[in-house]
Amino acid sequence: MNRHTPHRNSRLTALTGLAIASIALLTACGTTTSGSTKPTASAPTALGANEGAVSILAWPGYVEDGSNDPTVDWVSAFQDETGCKVTSKTYGTSDEAFNLMKTGDYDVVAASGDASLRLVAAGDVAPVNTGLIPNYAGIYDFLKLQAWNSVDGVSYGIPHGYGANLLMYKTDVVTPAPTSWDVVFDKSSAYKGKVTAYDSPIYIADAAMYLMKHQPDLGIKNPYALDEKQLAAAVDLLKQQRPNIGEYWSDYLKSVQSFETGDTVVGTTWQVIRNSLAAGTPAEVTVPSEGVTGWSDTWMIASKAAHPNCAYAWLNYIASPKANAQATEYFGEAPSNQKACEFMTDPNQCATYHAGDADYASKIWYWTTPIAKCVDGRTDVTCTDYAAWTTAWQEIKG
Incomplete structure (x- = not known):
């Protein structure tokens, strides 16, 4: 996710070819036998001396030290300030990140909402004492203690950046301007072969969000909390769309090209895809009446981090106004720190x-890992978990 400006071309190149893969072995990892997330380690009450190193797992573009582009570097300042030498590895999908965290090789991970609760449930990340992170105070309140970054009121990380999965359409083809996601669902046949959608099991939530308004009798209150009947309805809608x-799409550079050539005329997009289109491309984005899904990434600390003090130092640093601005501007998303815009x-x-x-953010259903314990608060049913969504996605795509 980045804007199409010269100093970010390396970011586009880094993500070219990354595919969203659904890994079938993610079965019960997201829940305990009771269907709830299980506790891991406890958060520290105080920090010690920095250990001199920290190992970070993150999306491409989140940990830049100048090696990809000499003008893009927020890691060196961190190392100079803390004495913590950074080693980092990038990943291409949330499933990949989930599995890499099991190696125990990383102190910190930047996790999207379709991985965060799985990491908590698997015991791979620890609660975070936000009182030990001074820059946490500057994070927008509407990003704190949410379903994708906390459990039972306990924080499991620090919000990084956020964005929406918007509807984009070619203005010379899709008329009148759409106000609903019906153009990719119930009315998608009008654009047969030229509709696009995000390639991941988490896209099932987009269908569920649509059904919340158009089939209210299903009783869906949260698109990430679906019982078997609700999941079946979302799957049926996606099979009709197929x-x-x-x-x-998962490689958004290909999505850019597809809209530019006209091979795609309507579908799910990110703001950065619209911003990356060649000048003059007749396309616009909108927030449909049903709302949108989106992401809010979280910096999390491994439950068995070898360098916990440097891990806390990184979370505090990357949440600072300047570093948060550098990272989220390069990546192409909204910052989490209130002063980052400066x-x-x-x-x-x-x-x-x-x-x-906050009003715009309230329209976003942020990616949240589906787990058996319904995240909408229901206790009289068991919800479908990520493994069930993965199986369903394979059936949808055929």
């Missing part, structure tokens, strides 16, 4: 990504 999909090089960055706009 013949009209021209391409499922450090953006692009004066339009925060307006473009609706940074700090």
Whole structure:
């Protein structure tokens, strides 16, 4: 996710070819036998001396030290300030990150909401004492203690950046301008072969969100909390959509190209894809009446981190206004720190990504790992977990 500017071309290249893969072995890892997330380690009450090193697992573009682009470096300042030498590895999918964290090789992981609760449930990440992270106070309140980054009121990480999965359409083809996701669901046949959708089991939530409004009798209150009947309805909708999909995308550079050539005319997108289109491409994005899904990534600490003090130092640093601005602007998303906008090089960055706009953020259903314990609060049913969603996604795609 980045904007199409010269100093971020390496970011686009780094993500080219990354595919969203569904890994079948993610069965009961997201829940205990009782269907709830299980506790891991306890959060520290005090920090000791920095250990001199920290190992970080993150999305490409989150841990830049100047080696990809000499002008893009927020790691060196951290190392100079803390004495913690950073080693990092990038991953291409949330499933990959989940499995890499099991190796025990990493102190810190940047996790999206479709992985975070799985990491908690598997015991791979620990609760975080936000009182030991001074810059946590500067994070937007609407990102704190949410379903994707906390359990039972206990924080499991620090919000990094966030964004929405928008509806994009070619204005010269899709008329009138759409106001509903019906153009990719119930009315998608009008654009058969030129509809696009995000390639991941988590996309099932987009169908569930649509059904919340159009089939209220299903009783869906949260698109990530689906019982078997609700999941079946979402799967049926996606199977009906399937013949009209021209391409499922995970590599957003290909999505950019597809909209530019006209092979795609309507579907799920990110703001950065719209911003990356060639000048003059007749395309716009919108937040449909049903709302949107989206992501809010979280910096989390391994439950058995070899360098816990440096891990806390990293979380505090990356949440600081300047570092948060550098990282989220390069990546192409809204920052989490309230003062980050003061450090953006692009004066339009925060307006473009609706940074700090609580009303806009309230329309986003942020990716949250489906688990058996219904995240909508229901206790009279068991919800379907990520493994069930993975199986369903394989059936949908055929």
